[in-house]
Amino acid sequence: MSISDRVRLHELTVLSDNWYTLRKARFDYRMSDGTWQEQTRESYDRGNGCVCLLYDPARRTVILIRQFRWPAFENGHDDLLIEAPAGLLDEADPAERMRAELEEETGYRIATLTPLWDAFMSPGSVTERLHFFVGRYSPDDRIDQGGGVEDEGEDIEVLELPLTEALEMIDDGRIRDAKTIMLLQHAALHLMPGAI
Incomplete structure (x- = not known):
């Protein structure tokens, strides 16, 4: 099941690229009831x-x-x-x-x-x-x-x-x-x- 139609990315910012990469994302997410909510999340990318x-x-x-x-x-x-x-x-x-x-x-x-x-x-x-x-x-x-x-x-x-x-x-x-x-x-x- 794809959920790509439920995510609209506005901004992806690199906060740190020292040992691994820390990013901050600002995006809209379509909730289960159909409404859109703006959210901000950080993710740490160290590779697979x-x-x-x-x-x-x-x-x-x-x-x-x-x-x-x-x-x-x-x-x-x-x-x-x-x-x-x-x-x-x-x-x-x-x-x-x-x-x-x-x-x-x-x-x-x-x-x-x-x-x-x-x-x-x-x-x-x-x-x-x-x-x-x-x-x-x-x-x-x-x-x-x-x-x-x-x-x-x-x-x-x-x-x-x-x-x-x-x-x-x-x-x-x-x-x-x-x-x-x-x-x-x-x-x-x-x-x-x-x-x-």
Whole structure:
């Protein structure tokens, strides 16, 4: 369903183009009752991204990473954040970019990734569309220690955990990252049932 006939853009202003792009839009929006309302919104454009949960069904384990995230720290999370490996597409094919991110962050080279879905993670303020993948791994797929790209300020710890422990970490608050929670729940329901 297209809603382009319900939006009339008047002005789009760039407020910041430093790390990513912050824009302010002034537009008219046609409400459900047919009336037009002028609205102003800001959006943060950081590009689209990809995320992947590596899982080993034979050993019932998953690969996650732990790293510092300034926005989480600024909002009171006084710990490193535990996440599934992810990255920005930078105009690349999502699966191709995901394979590169997995090698950089985890040290695992994965031949086959299974696409799941794409989702807007914070559509009220961020334009990013995130492509979700899962990939089977085994210990033999590790070609490097991972840890991220030092020039990008990455200092990543690789974690291999039983799926049951990762799910417990959601319950007790050690895992708070939304994309990771979605992927772990998918794994519990579809990839390794019985973990819950």
